Amino acid sequence: MRNKIKGITCCLMIIIAVLMIMSDGSHAQKEQKAGMANADCLSCHNNLELTKEVNGKQVSVHVNEAKFGESVHGTLDCASCHSDVKDYPHDPTPQKVTSCASCHAGADAEHQTSIHATSRMNGPAAGCADCHGAHEIFPKDDSRSKVNRFKIAETCAACHTNPEVIKKYGLPPASFIHQFRDSSHGRGMFASGLSISATCSDCHGAHNVKKGADPQSHVSRALLPETCSKCHQGILNDFGKSAHGRLWKAGDERGPICSNCHTSHDIKRTDLAGFQMQTVNQCGNCHKAQTETYRDTFHGKATSLGLAVAAKCSDCHTAHLNLARSDPLSTIATANLQQTCARCHTQVNANILSFNPHPEPENKEKSALIFYVYKFMEWLLISVFSFFGIHTLLWFQRSIGAWVRKEIPKIPEDGQYVTRFVNAHRITHILIVTSFIGLALTGIPLRFSGTEWGRVFSSVLGGVEVSRFFHRVWAVVTFGYAIYHLYFILQRVFVKGDRSILFGPNSMVPRKKDFVDFFNMIRWFLYLGPRPKLDRWTYWEKFDYYAVFWGIPVIGLSGLVLWFPWFFTKFFPGSFLNIAMIIHGEEALLAVGFIFTFHFFHNHLRPENFPMDTTVFTGKMTLERFKDERPVEYERLVAEGRLEEILTDPPTPMARRLSFWFGFVALILGLIVATAIFITVFFG
Template sequence: MEHAGLLARLRRAALSAGLVFACLGIGGLAGNAAAQGDAPATAKVKIDNGTCLGCHDGTKGKLEVPTAAGKPRALSPVDQQKFEKGVHSQMECVACHADIKDNAEKNNAHQKDAQPLAKVDCASCHQELWEQTVKRGRADDRPRLKAVATNIENYKKSFHARPNPDDKTKPNATCSQCHDTHSFNVPVNKSSTENTQWRLGISERCGSCHSEQLDTYKESVHGKENAKRMLADAATCSDCHFAHKVANTSSEPFKLTVTAQCGNCHGKQFDAYKDTFHGAANTLGYGYTAKCYDCHGSHDIVRVKDPASKVHPDNRLETCGSCHNAKKGLAPVSKGFVSFQPHAEPGNFTRYPEVTAASWGMSGLLIGTFAFFWLHTILWFYREWKDRRERGGGPVHVRVDEVPVALQAKQFQRFTRTWRIAHFTFALSVMVLAITGMPLFYPEVPWAHAVMNFFGGPKVTGLIHRCAATVFASIFFWHLFYVVIKLGRQWRTWKVFGPYSMVPNLKDLQDCIGMFKWFLGQGPRPKIDRWGYWEKFDYWAPFWGVTIIGVSGLIMWMPSFAGQFLPGWVFNVATIFHSEEAFLAVVFLFTVHFFNNHFRPDKFPVDVVMFTGSMPLDEFKKEHPLEYQRLLQSGELEKHLVEPPSKLQMKLSRLLGFTLILIGLTILTLVAIGFFSTGGPSLPAGVVV
């Protein structure tokens, strides 16, 4: 009998798929299951809806039912007109209230000695209907029903489904507390007047339990906007807290998702927030950084120009100080925080002129640098590849007959051990800086979260990043000190534009023009001296790079100190400079620099001169013919010759070279994935803490 009763309930429930959406707030599922062949015709019952509504329409006086506590509970009347317009209108009352049989049976709810009725379980009924749909292989035909089943699972995990602290036998909230199942009908058309009126009532329904929050909400910009315009365009409770996934607001999942809910309405502000350190950490899955509600409030949000706003200029220091304080291990806020723009939009010159100018300037630098050197790289590759093909493959072999036979097996020492160690350390620090910084550039791509987790989260990764930056800067300043000392000793003989100087000169311009002519077959390859113009560019690029990245990094590293002297917009500009210059450095090094030194047809697959310090004489003569001739004619060539590296040294040098190249190309690949996934380098506009 119990099985038959359940089957009857399922058959009646299937007559109206609207039942599914009524109880869970989905709405609009028409009662056409029978027409679609999902269930047979309804079985006959002894009590029809007319009989039920004849008593429960509110005109027969007060109706009560017994409860487990012994105190009768008054029943709310059912408005027949509203019921007939609701999604349950095709349902039989007894399909849900299965305990009601007829008036003649003993222990029936209508008898004086009746036992309390079993609570109607909306979720179980809908879930059973979905399970039957799946068993019949109709799941793909009922996507909205699947959504209901998903909502059921979400509700079971939600804060509302947890046991009530005052009565552990009851959940915090049930379906019927939010939805009037007798008249419920969510308008499907979201642009309709009916849907607007339904949305406008959400806050009141939630406020029946959360009265204090409702009172605060009504005074907020969201509540006032809805009350004033009656368009329901502003946020309601379910927009921020969801309808069936209501979570504890102090839980990590809620913290990670609520800001995205704000972004559904405030798209530009949300995009700008994601470009801050706060937003990037949130996107990566770490909930300890500031969210929208930390700065703007939650139920009490008011417009920024309102003196009561937490982000009003008069209140910003206090608001920022709630997180930036000694208790939380952060330096206290300073006056620069007041004018910082957490939602600055590069491109909106009228409102953010400094940020827009910085963005345009760095974009121009990137475009100009890459346009020139990528064209240079493509043409150089084409020319060397063409020459190799014409001579039948293999590199060019230059004879060094002018050198005594006994010396021809030796190599020319181009870099000392000190410079090789400095190069290796410099390269390693750049790679660590890139791999620890790039996740904040592209927090939405899958690899960013994996990398951040590998290093132990944003805090540990930030520490590693700053340690690598310290090593990077130390090598740079050591080099400056070395150069100054050397110039001090050789100031009388040193020539600013001499062949051994790294200062660009007229010959570099001539060599550059000559190389392009050679690329295009319009002239011979120019003869290069000690340094090529591309090598001088590689040398000077870190000077502006370290200046831009270093100064901007220090500003973000010590925001409270910098904020005592600098306006807030400097932080926005600093982060643009830092991110764009870092992007330029990474892409340039692992494309142009790698090509010039390793990937050219005459160098491929790896050049080990920076690891061994020396190069064969024939290669030296080919790559730097002017220096070779000058040393040969002056008789100084022999002083620069050393024994060739051993086989073990060559193997280790190649292994080291391939390892660094592999790491560099891996970083380049990750950056490329991030770039093409997001449409460009992210511009973090927040202070790194």
């Protein structure tokens, strides 16, 4: 019995042993099968032509064995991620990939709160493989990685430049990617190869990307300055102390943050003209009133015309540490202002500190003197233009009427000539025309710096600095001919004893006949009487003459103050510069407007003179025209037996041509400027 039991026991042990061996063999077989999984998968997926259908399209499912082996997952089995694949070969339909969270829990947790994850409720959105890749995932420091610093912009662009994705999710236009590439960050990254340059993930985050409006977003209003401070820590320190930074810290929407001034993706180098020329516009988005007053100064006008070195907001207020003027640390505090101005103007003195860089000439409370000077110049401008505007319109309609009625005689160009102007007058007038046109072309663009035509004029002339140089050259010419003319008068009076230049019909001094002629001229305009008989100088010619005598000292002296501010502010306060700016600008506008409209009409644009009266350039006119236009002078010369003294030969053909084209070019240039001013003033 005992032997029988032993036999049964041995059989059982043998059976158990066999089962164990079979069990171990089966486990070993499974282990072997798992170890062969990658080879099994690659036996198909290493085929370059292997595809599957996704949304009606054939998509490659080829896996590069070599690159997969080099990737961060190269030591893992395919089944580690594709855990649902049980059979070999498997179902050809798309297989589910196990969540990356099984290994990357922290990154997955961040991703689940991102805009990418929450957008999946509306359709496909960026997941792990979209950014990191599938089978060729490399460390981010590896240049082959899709999230390498030099490639991450391209990776993000795959979705953010896709028109279908942009339309579906309402993303910003794809242009921001191109802006980034051209920005200081993008150029640093792609042009200079600087790995420290900011890229997408530095600002937006890597896994927890959120909408900018989300308070937790790295680029939200609340967090953006801190995000930027990861690279620009020193700037954040200044910004936090500034008036802007204090508003930001308090959650006040009025306080600008980095992107308000530097933009988001189109960030430019601050030392280049492209950024500097936009500074005023950027500040003007919030500080509209201050920007408007700034543009009334030379700094503002020059900036509008493209002068990059002209002082702008940040030059005086600083870029990031701007403080209220009442703050003793402010760069524009009274105690610090001279030092601030000295950054550009080494000759600055204490007097000039009363100069107002944000003038308000119409604000009597700020400065009564500036207010009254401005109002006087404004009244003068309106009065002169109103008076001569009416005078010119009346004359124009009467000339047209006379031309239609054939009251204007047709005077031939041949025949006997008389001398109308001596060489001194001709030379002086040529200098006047040349310098006046030069001053107008180089100065008026500054006066209208906010217009497109003003910028075009300035650009054609070489910009602000070139225009300023030639403006001063023409100013010297103006002072030169003014001094020469005074010398001419004084010599005639005191050396030659010719008092007729001061008194009598040959004098430019107003007399009773001028007022009588004006009254009779108005009657003629209104068809109430004949045209008056005129003498050597008419009332409108005398007005032109005295306008020059008024204009040169007024424009000239105010211009000298602006040319040499450091000298004049030794004796006058800085506000004197504000007054000089008003006088110079308004008087220049008066002179240019008057000469290029009324003076041109008086001498060239009337039907009887059109298109060009060259008398002042040749110095000669026909005897017949002299009889018609200056009958009183003609009769007096005949009565005195002195007509022979002024008879002369006709101008040569060359003199006629040169005189015509010189005058005509000046006329056209003047009319272009006058038209531009007229359109700007009346139609904005």
